Amino acid sequence: MSNGDLERRPSNGERRAATRDKARQLREAHRKQERRRRAVVRTSIIAVVVAAAAIVAIVIVSSIHPPAHGPANMASDGILIGKGMKAERTPSTAPDAKPVVNKPNASGGAVSIVTYIDYLCPYCGEFERTNVDQIGKLVDSGAATIEIHPIPLLASHSAGTKYSLRADNAAACVANYDPNSFWAFNKALFENQPKENTAGLTDQQIKDLVKRAGVKTYDAVSKCIDDGRYDSWAQNALDRTLTGPIPNSSVKQLKGTPLVLVNGKQYQGSLTDPDEFRAFIVKAQADTYSTPTPTPTPTPTATSAG
Known part of the structure; x- marks a missing residue:
């Protein structure tokens, strides 16, 4: 190689x-x-x-x-409505402020009706629809006042939509912007009340009720609903009622809705019998303001000498 x-x-x-x-x-x-x-x-x-x-x-x-303030005209955690269906005006409360308790009418001129209601509660719906007309007439005439406390007790009973809380927020928005329309809006919510354990009304459907109730400040209320502005206030109001005591009554704490008080006395009768509730109002008013009738003293009469 x-x-x-x-x-x-x-x-x-x-x-x-x-x-x-x-x-x-x-x-x-x-x-x-x-x-x-x-x-x-x-x-x-x-x-x-x-x-x-x-x-x-x-x-x-x-x-x-800053944390959200409470709604105006609900300083007591409720809205007080009197003669002519006019709401009592109160300023917006600070987030950490204690509710300002409304003092009962000491004159006896008007019956004090106070309700704690949940817009999803079926029993609340029964009571409201049964008695709305007669309560409205009493309040409008000045014979009674009504203080309404919306409470989101059933917020977890609406298929995850928190309907009770959303409805409470909407009611607070109406109270803040057009309090004299609160009664009409409250009535509309119960007339269109969804069933418990359903999704409830949408925000838009709630807004439609706002418009139907004749609220004059629709745009402001609509934005308030979208913002959920008074959600935290509503939750705090619920906590206060569950903790108690319930003002101007012997009720220690809220245990269920509706809670109906007449001159501080709890109504526990039928929710679907307007006559029974009317009789309770009359008795509560009589028990509160009745006074013992004094025994008449005989008046001496002159006699002629015989």
């Missing part, structure tokens, strides 16, 4: 040069990989910092944003 047929082997110098070139390529590849790793780390750090800054900003904004 001739030397020309033999494969040429690289010299030692060529092998060393090839080794150095390979090492250089490996070092370059390592540097590129390291640069990529550092870029990824920097990007991750920046993302974490940005996210942390956003969280801090949210916390700061939340801490300096």
Whole structure:
């Protein structure tokens, strides 16, 4: 075999040069990989910092944003309606303010009716639809006042939509912007009451009732409903009734709805018999303001001498 047929082997110098070139390529590849790793780390750090800054900003904004005040005209956690179906005006309450209890009428000129109701409660619906006309006539004439306390007791009984809470918020919005329309809106909610454990009315359907009730400030009330502005107030009002005591009565705490008080006495009769409730009103009024009748003193009469 001739030397020309033999494969040429690289010299030692060529092998060393090839080794150095390979090492250089490996070092370059390592540097590129390291640069990529550092870029990824920097990007991750920046993302974490940005996210942390956003969280801090949210916390700061939340801490300096004032909690929502309660609705105007519901300083007692309820709305008081009197002669001519006019609501008593009260200022908006601070978030941590205690309710201002309405003092009973000491003159005996008007019966005090107080109701604690849930707009999804079927028993509340029975009582309201049965007695709305006779209560309305008494209040309109000045023979009675009614103080209505909406309570979202059944907020978890509407297939996840929190209908009771949404309806309470809407009622508070009406009380805040057009209190003299509250009675009509309250009546409309019960006339169109959904069944318990259903999704209830949508916000738009509630707004339709606002319009049907003749609320003059529809746009403001509509936005208030969308914002859920008085949700937290309604929850706090519920907590206060569950804790008790119930003002101007011997009831220690709310145990269910409806809770109906007449001159501080709890009505526990039929929810579907208007005559029974009317008789209870008459008796409560008589018991509250009746006074013992004094025994007449005989008047001496002159007699002629015989």
